[in-house]
Amino acid sequence: MPPNCLAISGTLTPFLYPFVFSATARRSSRFVFNSLQRRNETTNATTITATDDSSQPTYEEGSHLNPPPSDYSRTIFTDKATINAHAGSGGHGCISFLREKYIEAGPANGGDGGSGGNIYIQAVRGETSLHKLARRSILKAGRGKNGQGKTRGGERGDDIVIQVPVGTVVREIEREDPVFIEEQRMKLEAGKRDGEDPNGPWKWSRDKWLLYPAVTPEDIATAEFPTLPKPRRPALAVAQVKSPISLDLSVPMDRPILLAAGAVGGMGNPHFVTRTVPRPKFATKGSTGMRVMLQLELKLLADVGLVGLPNAGKSTLLRAMSKSRARVGDWAFTTLQPNIGTVVLDDHQGRPVARSTLETGEPRTNYTIADIPGLVQDAHLDRGLGISFLRHVERARVLAFVIDLNAGDAVQALRALWKEVGEYERMKIQEETELTEPLVEWSPFRCTEDALNNRQETIIVNTGPTFDSPLAPQVPSIAGKPWFVVATKADLPETRENFEKLQIYLDAVGKGECEHPSGQKNFWDQKVEAIPISAINGHGTNKITDWVVDLLDR
Ligand SMILES: Nc1nc2c(ncn2[C@@H]2O[C@H](COP(=O)(O)OP(=O)(O)OP(=O)(O)O)[C@@H](O)[C@H]2O)c(=O)[nH]1
Numbered sequence: 001m002p003p004n005c006l007a008i009s010g011t012l013t014p015f016l017y018p019f020v021f022s023a024t025a026r027r028s029s030r031f032v033f034n035s036l037q038r039r040n041e042t043t044n045a046t047t048i049t050a051t052d053d054s055s056q057p058t059y060e061e062g063s064h065l066n067p068p069p070s071d072y073s074r075t076i077f078t079d080k081a082t083i084n085a086h087a088g089s090g091g092h093g094c095i096s097f098l099r100e101k102y103i104e105a106g107p108a109n110g111g112d113g114g115s116g117g118n119i120y121i122q123a124v125r126g127e128t129s130l131h132k133l134a135r136r137s138i139l140k141a142g143r144g145k146n147g148q149g150k151t152r153g154g155e156r157g158d159d160i161v162i163q164v165p166v167g168t169v170v171r172e173i174e175r176e177d178p179v180f181i182e183e184q185r186m187k188l189e190a191g192k193r194d195g196e197d198p199n200g201p202w203k204w205s206r207d208k209w210l211l212y213p214a215v216t217p218e219d220i221a222t223a224e225f226p227t228l229p230k231p232r233r234p235a236l237a238v239a240q241v242k243s244p245i246s247l248d249l250s251v252p253m254d255r256p257i258l259l260a261a262g263a264v265g266g267m268g269n270p271h272f273v274t275r276t277v278p279r280p281k282f283a284t285k286g287s288t289g290m291r292v293m294l295q296l297e298l299k300l301l302a303d304v305g306l307v308g309l310p311n312a313g314k315s316t317l318l319r320a321m322s323k324s325r326a327r328v329g330d331w332a333f334t335t336l337q338p339n340i341g342t343v344v345l346d347d348h349q350g351r352p353v354a355r356s357t358l359e360t361g362e363p364r365t366n367y368t369i370a371d372i373p374g375l376v377q378d379a380h381l382d383r384g385l386g387i388s389f390l391r392h393v394e395r396a397r398v399l400a401f402v403i404d405l406n407a408g409d410a411v412q413a414l415r416a417l418w419k420e421v422g423e424y425e426r427m428k429i430q431e432e433t434e435l436t437e438p439l440v441e442w443s444p445f446r447c448t449e450d451a452l453n454n455r456q457e458t459i460i461v462n463t464g465p466t467f468d469s470p471l472a473p474q475v476p477s478i479a480g481k482p483w484f485v486v487a488t489k490a491d492l493p494e495t496r497e498n499f500e501k502l503q504i505y506l507d508a509v510g511k512g513e514c515e516h517p518s519g520q521k522n523f524w525d526q527k528v529e530a531i532p533i534s535a536i537n538g539h540g541t542n543k544i545t546d547w548v549v550d551l552l553d554r
């Protein structure tokens with residue numbers, strides 16, 4: 001069972017509500033209070049300088065939990081990027097003839113062109129942001145080298161491995177496959193000229209054939225070109241990710257996977273030797289490489305996602321629980337990009353502070369927390385920094401709603417946060433539906449008669465799964481995740497009443513007497529806790545770890 005953090009009169013109360021505690025039960029519990037204070041001072045390197053006037057606490061400047069600006073880490077972070085990946089084009093075939101002593105005009109011996117470089121993708125642990133890819137909009141694999149004399153094939157082009165952070169979602173926006181285009185064109189040409197050689201119009205194509213440098217225009221006019229070989233797909237194409245590409249790279253990959261195989265090289269002149277043309281003075285050019293436009297979206301993977309209003313104390317909490325150097329400040333929108341912190345469970349002393357196991361059965365040594373920019377009310381209407389940052393907590397296994405007890409009604413704040421989370425989910429479902437199937441399918445008229453009979457175009461409106469439809473529960477829901485509330489700044493005076501109200505509300509939600517703040521039906525129906533803490537003093541954070549570990553182990 002998780003620790004019962006509800007008990008206000010429990011061990012947390014003395015240091016979180018010293019002013020209340022001292023007023024009511026100072027004498028009877030003086031020993032407990034003093035010992036807790038001493039313990040917290042020593043173990044947490046407390047930053048508070050207790051003043052006589054407890055209503056006006058002051059905090060030591062320059063410590064880890066109340067840091068100076070020089071202690072902020074500055075990391076570049078980008079979570080979206082659109083890239084154009086160009087697989088390498090093939091090298092040209094070679095036109096060459098054997099020439100040796102006593103063999104003046106030997107047989108054709110031009111090598112084939114090398115194939116182009118491939119484009120791979122790999123999710124790796126070391127990467128944390130897409131900023132490097134966002135800066136380079138085109139990624140080109142190497143072109144295959146041209147074939148050479150003495151039947152020497154050209155070298156392969158250099159491959160490109162796109163390394164992305166774990167948690168990247170890859171979607172194809174556009175694809176230009178020259179082989180496919182060529183096949184289609186050939187089909188069309190074949191259909192148009194009934195009875196004629198389908199490859200006829202391609203025979204003399206300049207962008208397909210390479211001619212021997214010494215060839216004269218007369219030679220070309222009289223030369224007998226063979227039919228152009230059919231467009232060839234590279235053998236590696238079978239290993240390509242199915243089109244349209246849609247990948248969710250949520251685990252580190254040992255090997256990269258193939259997105260686009262490099263194009264095949266051109267054929268050397270020996271391929272075209274016939275009885276009538278023993279010394280062909282032409283070879284084919286290499287094919288153009290495939291081009292894919294990809295949208296990359298990074299959704300951070302953390303065990304716990306912190307959701308809170310601006311200035312609630314999320315970053316301070318992250319600093320208190322991990323070695324993160326997230327920016328902290330007494331104003332809204334201090335955090336402009338997500339931060340991830342790792343909470344080490346053995347406290348670097350070899351003794352586990354909480355016993356926990358991973359799904360694999362191995363002991364859990366740490367868990368991660370994601371801190372995102374604050375959400376304001378109506379953030380879904382693009383107020384504040386919007387709600388797009390919620391994508392970084394969307395995949396968190398547990399949500400922690402950070403509520404500032406000193407900033408108005410905690411219950412209202414919690415409801416406002418859930419509303420934004422709900423709006424985010426609604427938008428996400430809509431986006432996914434639009435991506436998977438087009439909303440409107442337009443079918444053109446096939447002939448004049450058709451157009452006259454049906455004056456309107458055929459429009460099929462897609463009815464995919466929506467937020468409120470019966471299909472909705474199949475979509476993984478944020479409301480279905482385990483969640484709890486971190487009631488922070490509990491060290492400040494006159495916050496106890498607010499905390500109690502929050503607890504009563506959460507109790508009512510747990511018993512089903514009150515509507516779940518998400519307003520959804522498929523919510524997580526376990527008991528929800530409110531854990532009072534003082535992040536700036538590092539008080540109460542161990543309770544969070546116990547609670548999180550318990551939720552992760554379920
Ligand atoms: N008294 C008190 N102050 C706190 C506590 N936690 C944070 N603060 C202060 O609250 C202010 C805001 O803290 P931040 O951690 O930057 O808040 P945030 O939620 O990350 O804010 P944004 O990034 O702007 O959304 C800072 O001045 C902190 O020192 C706490 O437990 N007690």
Ligand SMILES: [Mg+2]
Pocket residue numbers: 314315316327328334335371372373
């Ligand atoms: Mg912050």
